[in-house]
Structure formats: structure tokens, C-alpha cells
Amino acid sequence: MAVFTVLGAGMMGSALCVPLVDRGHEVRLVGTPLDRDIVEGLRCDHVHLTLKHALPEAIVPYHVEQLGEAMQGCDALALGVSSAGIDWACETIAPHVRPGLPLFMITKGLTWDGERLHVLPDVVKAKLPVGVRDDVHPAAVAGPCIAGELARRVPSCVILAGRHQPTLTELAELLRADYYHVWTSTDVVGVEACAALKNAYAMGVAFGTGMHVARGGEPGSVAMHNVESAVFAQALLEMGLIIEAMGGDGRRAAGLAGAGDLDVTNNGGRTGRFGRWLGTGLSREAAIEKMAGATLECLEIIAVMREASRGLIAAGKLAAGSLPLLDHMAEVVLDDRPVDIPFEAFFGGSR
Ligand SMILES: NC(=O)c1ccc[n+]([C@@H]2O[C@H](COP(=O)([O-])OP(=O)(O)OC[C@H]3O[C@@H](n4cnc5c(N)ncnc54)[C@H](O)[C@@H]3O)[C@@H](O)[C@H]2O)c1
Structure with missing residues (x-):
């Protein structure tokens, strides 16, 4: 004992x-x-x-x-x-x-x-x-x-x-x-980067459910799971790139601290609830109000990562435009722009 x-x-x-x-x-x-x-x-x-x-x-x-x-x-x-x-x-x-x-x-x-x-x-x-x-x-x-x-x-x-x-x-x-x-x-860099970053990315994964609700959709097998899953995959890809830029092993993003924690935070955490409110079209302030004082570390980590990603790109550790989901999440919660997921820029860009 x-x-x-x-x-x-x-x-x-x-x-x-x-x-x-x-x-x-x-x-x-x-x-x-x-x-x-x-x-x-x-x-x-x-x-x-x-x-x-x-x-x-x-x-x-x-x-x-x-x-x-x-x-x-x-x-x-x-x-x-x-x-x-x-x-x-x-x-x-x-x-x-x-x-x-x-x-x-x-x-x-x-x-x-x-x-x-x-x-x-x-x-x-x-x-x-x-x-x-x-x-x-x-x-x-x-x-x-x-x-x-x-x-x-x-x-x-x-x-x-x-x-x-x-x-x-x-x-x-x-x-x-x-x-x-x-x-x-x-692997403290890989594990802890995942732990922090999933708090940001779970918000983006949850946008899809909010978009579905905004269209008048009911929960069920036909919803916006396509959206959620594409954002989930892009989130893991970006987490891996950030870990690599920090000098860690990007494969960590696919493990318990990455994919595992991203899933639970989207489905069961307050960050997921916050992302769903944003996905319905609420402004940042209105969504924060809905959360009734809950700790929202996603706001902190997104602010840190907007600055850090710019610095890492300037230092040549990240390619410009390689984090389109993070960039969009920052626009939504830091610039109060509406959710408009940039699918074309995902997975290295479709054009
Ligand atoms: N809630 C979960 O399911 C969960 C799961 C895994 C990890 N975490 C992590 O655990 C940590 C705490 O989360 P939580 O859910 O317990 O949040 P919480 O809001 O319930 O508790 C926050 C704790 O931090 C303290 N705190 C907050 N701001 C402070 C300040 N400025 N000065 C001093 N103390 C301050 C509070 O007094 C409280 O003890 C977070 O980093 C979160 O990411 C939470």
C-alpha cells in the first residue's frame, strides 16, 4: 500500500x-x-x-x-x-x-x-x-x-x-x-502530443454530427458518419505530421493515445459536445455558452497550435498547407468563421 x-x-x-x-x-x-x-x-x-x-x-x-x-x-x-x-x-x-x-x-x-x-x-x-x-x-x-x-x-x-x-x-x-x-x-513526445492534440481534433470530428442536426437529421445509421470519418482520418494524419515535426514518431497517432483518445473525446467528451454545437452553426460564443462553464482545453491548444504551426512551417519542419483541418478549426474558434470543412485540401490535396 x-x-x-x-x-x-x-x-x-x-x-x-x-x-x-x-x-x-x-x-x-x-x-x-x-x-x-x-x-x-x-x-x-x-x-x-x-x-x-x-x-x-x-x-x-x-x-x-x-x-x-x-x-x-x-x-x-x-x-x-x-x-x-x-x-x-x-x-x-x-x-x-x-x-x-x-x-x-x-x-x-x-x-x-x-x-x-x-x-x-x-x-x-x-x-x-x-x-x-x-x-x-x-x-x-x-x-x-x-x-x-x-x-x-x-x-x-x-x-x-x-x-x-x-x-x-x-x-x-x-x-x-x-x-x-x-x-x-x-515516447513522451509522441504520447503527450497525441494527448494534447486530440483535444483540438475531436472538436473537428464532431462537426459532422452538428451539421446533421442542423439539417434536421435524426440520430441513426444514415447521418453524417461519412463526414466524421473523413475528418477523423485527416486528424490522425495531421497529428502524425505534428509529432514528426516535434521530433517524435508519427505512428503514435494511430495508437491508444491518438486514435483511441480521439474517438472517446469525440463521442464521450465535452470537446465533442462543443464541436457538435459549432457544427450546428452556432457562433463560438454561443457554443461556449451552451457548454455552461465546462473546461474547454481545445480553445487553448488550437491557439497554441496556430502559432506553433506557423513557426514550424517557417523553420521548414512542416510543409505549408499540410494542416488544413487544424487551420480550419482555428478559423472557426479563433476568427469565429462558420464551419465549412475543406475536404479538397485533405489527404495531401485532391487536385
Ligand atoms: N474529464 C475527463 O474525462 C478527462 C480525461 C482524461 C484527461 N483529462 C484531463 O484532465 C485535466 C483536468 O480535466 P477535468 O475533466 O478534471 O477538468 P475539471 O474542469 O473538472 O477540473 C479542472 C481542475 O483544474 C483546476 N484548475 C483549472 N484552472 C485552474 C487555474 N487557473 N488554477 C488552478 N487550478 C485550476 C480546477 O480547480 C480543477 O481541479 C485536463 O487536462 C483534461 O484534459 C480529463
Whole structure:
């Protein structure tokens, strides 16, 4: 048995606690300043406010002021924040991280420094205090895993990616439960690029269902699956090109963290719901309003990728015009242009 501290009591940080307690670990779930109501709700009746589901009583909820207490005797630390909270999380954990502490995150995102795209495990490592940085090897979980399903113990397959295999092996062994299947990979660029990019591309895959609804269509076997599948294939192609431009293995796009997570995010995630609203013809603002405050990391990653793709093209790492789907998604959510999928430019161009 180990002691796990999870910082961030949102949907996924909290859902992750379920396999951990089922494995017999002691689990301390620490809310951010934004999670006060969630922590209070868990203390009151164990029902998670946004998951709308009761969590095991063995999970001990803490407010952020109690982080020091929650870190005492901690064997592994998980970051459960979304990408908007990663800087805050790094600053907050800094006084509590000791050399050798296994650290991993569920957070998905990429950052662009004007020359290179960086994956979050590297970003987090660079933000750790100098005295511990060399001895902490951040890892990240990727793969098709909807929080509400994991909280209900639905069988889920994920990849734990990082640069230090001994840390991955140790963490994976602690994380595995009979319904939570964990693989490890040191291809942190490929896995984490997929994890972040699918949040953007799932929005585009979902356009087709929204277009079908806008035409008055009913759900069924004749809908706009042709559209969805063509966009899905183009999304994988573009994810592979971006991974290659980052120096990774583009074949990763066809695996669990790429195709697997893209499918679940389109069908079961909030990004898919957002894309469907856009596909019906709603403006960006109207679609955001429909999402009622849900975290929309697709907006962040598309903004990062518009700038990054221009930089990568200028540096000769990507061919101009090779990401027509990404370009169109950026037009839709950053320039508020209507959905008008550029099929002719897909798959290398049909002319
Ligand atoms: N929901 C899922 O099914 C799912 C699945 C796999 C991975 N993820 C990833 O997990 C991460 C969290 O997603 P979620 O679904 O739990 O979202 P959520 O909105 O339920 O929770 C977000 C968490 O981040 C914190 N946070 C947000 N902005 C912050 C800020 N500015 N400063 C400090 N903390 C901040 C919140 O307090 C909360 O703890 C995301 O990166 C997401 O891509 C989610």
C-alpha cells in the first residue's frame, strides 16, 4: 500500500482516486482554490459536485491550505489540474516535492516557446526547484479515459509516459487495478502530443454530427458518419505530421493515445459536445455558452497550435498547407468563421 496525494479535485483528478483506493492505497484528494465546493460536497456526502456521482468514502478530501498535511508521508503525487492550472500547481507543490518523489499528471497540453513545442512533463520538470529537479521525473497519463466512466469502474486502458523508465514502472505497478489497465512508454513526445492534440481534433470530428442536426437529421445509421470519418482520418494524419515535426514518431497517432483518445473525446467528451454545437452553426460564443462553464482545453491548444504551426512551417519542419483541418478549426474558434470543412485540401490535396 502507498500514500497518494492528488492535487486538483476536478472530474479527472477525482476519478483517478477510485482505482487508487480500490488498489488499497491511502488517497488524499486536495482541491485547488477553485474546488472549494467540490471538497465541501465530498466531506458532506461523498458525492462529487461535477461528476455527479458518489466516490468511495476512503478518499480523504483536503482544502488547498492543508496541502502540507496531505503531503506528509506521501509516496506519489498526482497533478489533477487542467492545463490552465499547471503553472499554479507547479508553484504550489514546489515547497513539498522531495528528490525521488514519483510525480505524474493527468493534464493535457503543449506549450510553444517561439521555436519549439514542449510537452507538459518537460514543462513541469523545468518549473521544479533546482535542488530536486534532477531527481524528479514527471510522467503523464494519456489514453481513452472519460472521468465519469473511470469513476464508475468502466474498464479503461491508458499509457503512462515519461522519460525515466524506473519511475514509470514503479508508478504503473501502483496504479494498475483490475479495470484500470496501464502501459508505459518513454515516447513522451509522441504520447503527450497525441494527448494534447486530440483535444483540438475531436472538436473537428464532431462537426459532422452538428451539421446533421442542423439539417434536421435524426440520430441513426444514415447521418453524417461519412463526414466524421473523413475528418477523423485527416486528424490522425495531421497529428502524425505534428509529432514528426516535434521530433517524435508519427505512428503514435494511430495508437491508444491518438486514435483511441480521439474517438472517446469525440463521442464521450465535452470537446465533442462543443464541436457538435459549432457544427450546428452556432457562433463560438454561443457554443461556449451552451457548454455552461465546462473546461474547454481545445480553445487553448488550437491557439497554441496556430502559432506553433506557423513557426514550424517557417523553420521548414512542416510543409505549408499540410494542416488544413487544424487551420480550419482555428478559423472557426479563433476568427469565429462558420464551419465549412475543406475536404479538397485533405489527404495531401485532391487536385
Ligand atoms: N474529464 C475527463 O474525462 C478527462 C480525461 C482524461 C484527461 N483529462 C484531463 O484532465 C485535466 C483536468 O480535466 P477535468 O475533466 O478534471 O477538468 P475539471 O474542469 O473538472 O477540473 C479542472 C481542475 O483544474 C483546476 N484548475 C483549472 N484552472 C485552474 C487555474 N487557473 N488554477 C488552478 N487550478 C485550476 C480546477 O480547480 C480543477 O481541479 C485536463 O487536462 C483534461 O484534459 C480529463
